[in-house]
Amino acid sequence: MQLQFLGAADTVTGSRHFVEFGGARLLLDCGLFQGFKTHRERNWAPPPEVLRDLDAVLLSHAHLDHCGWLPVLVKHGFRGPVYASAATCALAEVLLLDSAHLQEEDARRANRGGWSRHRPARPLYTAADVKRTLALMQPLAPGRSRSVAGVQLQLVPAGHLLGASSLRLSRGDQTLVLSGDLGRDDDLLMPPPQAPGAADVLLVESTYGNRCHPQEDVQARLGEIIRSTVRRGGSVLLPSFAVGRAQALLLVLQRLRAAGEIAADMPIYLDSPMARTATRLYQQHARLLRISAREAAGLVDEVTLIETPQESQALQRSRWPKVVISASGMATGGRVLGHLKAMLPNPRHHIVFPGFQVAGTRGAALVGGAREVKMFGEYIAVKAEVSHLEGFSGHADAEGLMAWLRAFPKPPSQTFVVHGEPAAADALRCRIQDELGWAVRVPAQGECWSA
Numbered sequence: 001m002q003l004q005f006l007g008a009a010d011t012v013t014g015s016r017h018f019v020e021f022g023g024a025r026l027l028l029d030c031g032l033f034q035g036f037k038t039h040r041e042r043n044w045a046p047p048p049e050v051l052r053d054l055d056a057v058l059l060s061h062a063h064l065d066h067c068g069w070l071p072v073l074v075k076h077g078f079r080g081p082v083y084a085s086a087a088t089c090a091l092a093e094v095l096l097l098d099s100a101h102l103q104e105e106d107a108r109r110a111n112r113g114g115w116s117r118h119r120p121a122r123p124l125y126t127a128a129d130v131k132r133t134l135a136l137m138q139p140l141a142p143g144r145s146r147s148v149a150g151v152q153l154q155l156v157p158a159g160h161l162l163g164a165s166s167l168r169l170s171r172g173d174q175t176l177v178l179s180g181d182l183g184r185d186d187d188l189l190m191p192p193p194q195a196p197g198a199a200d201v202l203l204v205e206s207t208y209g210n211r212c213h214p215q216e217d218v219q220a221r222l223g224e225i226i227r228s229t230v231r232r233g234g235s236v237l238l239p240s241f242a243v244g245r246a247q248a249l250l251l252v253l254q255r256l257r258a259a260g261e262i263a264a265d266m267p268i269y270l271d272s273p274m275a276r277t278a279t280r281l282y283q284q285h286a287r288l289l290r291i292s293a294r295e296a297a298g299l300v301d302e303v304t305l306i307e308t309p310q311e312s313q314a315l316q317r318s319r320w321p322k323v324v325i326s327a328s329g330m331a332t333g334g335r336v337l338g339h340l341k342a343m344l345p346n347p348r349h350h351i352v353f354p355g356f357q358v359a360g361t362r363g364a365a366l367v368g369g370a371r372e373v374k375m376f377g378e379y380i381a382v383k384a385e386v387s388h389l390e391g392f393s394g395h396a397d398a399e400g401l402m403a404w405l406r407a408f409p410k411p412p413s414q415t416f417v418v419h420g421e422p423a424a425a426d427a428l429r430c431r432i433q434d435e436l437g438w439a440v441r442v443p444a445q446g447e448c449w450s451a
Helices: 037-044 070-075 086-113 127-134 218-231 245-258 273-284 293-297 309-317 336-343 362-367 398-406 422-436
Strands: 002-005 017-021 024-028 056-058 082-085 137-140 145-148 151-157 165-171 174-178 201-205 236-239 268-271 323-326 350-353 372-375 378-381 385-388 414-418 448-450
Touching: 002 414, 017 165, 017 174, 024 165, 070 086, 070 127, 082 086, 082 151, 086 127, 086 137, 086 273, 201 398, 218 236, 218 245, 218 350, 236 336, 245 268, 245 273, 245 323, 268 273, 268 309, 273 293, 309 336, 323 336, 336 372, 350 362, 362 372, 362 385, 398 422, 414 422
Parallel strands: 024 056, 056 082, 082 137, 174 201, 201 414, 236 323, 236 350, 268 323, 350 385
Antiparallel strands: 002 017, 002 448, 017 024, 145 151, 151 165, 165 174, 372 378
16 A cells, blocks of 8 residues: 655645556545645645546545645646545535635736736636536445455445545555544534444544634524614624535524524525525435424525625625625635625624634635735725634544544554644644554655555
């Protein structure tokens, strides 16, 4: 078995792990780098030589830091199958098409505004590249084994996001497991992650490897934020991931209304076409959720769905107190930028970031106390109140990760800690070494390993 860590090795994004296993050449996840510019620039590098002649790509789930580089791989000639759960395939279509649209639009805007250093500015990939990518995707049912180039692949539900799975690869007496992103035992929408059984080699994520989720009632906290903001005549903006986080926010807002903790006629807007489509997919796959079919069906009851860019711009100009959910979750692009530009200079408003913010993003800067942020080629003053509700995170925290690891029936021969900022990855490494006594290391970007 040979491994090469092509992403998510020195940062929390860009999940890409090459494995050569019994002659099979496989890429586990194919994600975008996000956050700091030095990381984002890696997205523009052509695929390394080792990714030529791949037999298949295997996806753990549909977040862009796990699937968002697939169109680049296809653009450079990959034509093999891409295996994932059916829900992941459905969500990936939504996320990838939206990603291409935003990149194309950002390039057009930069060319019109003249603020790009590139002449002309170009998208990383286009909708046409995405459509070629989607034609390669093949859904697999979790729990069932599938032979991929002579290796047995099994998807093990991981919580975290609709369709998210750990990847279990077996050949002969050797087994490799990639955790993917692991969910929480107390997630609002998803059941807890399942144990994948024994592994000889384990790759485990470490997004929250050095911290635990705060012991707070996120529903009560959000309710208080909304009430206090409305009392001073302001509105609440929830920058949200369109897939997973937006649906959890809708669930909490519906529960707040039902409990009388916010006014039944409180205007709630969902300004994200992708979130609207993803919500329909969550409703279609309600059997995979931990909430009732009734709650799933009512996620957008009495919620105004914003359709067009013109409607979004009109909403940004509206002065009535309201709650707006808009993407993207880390304020890296999308319609939320227009809302931020309109709301940040006004101290009556409240910007609430629900969940993890990758270092180097606008979201991380804002929750870190930035007094101005750059958008559309200009700096915007930050006078609105900004809060961070980490309790909405869909990731297992340090204790959750350790509980998942303790469920392994025997220690892996080698464990690699991936998908974490350096401090988080090393903190989890230390705990695995000290508390479990396993052979464990944090790989470097580009590092090769063989057994």
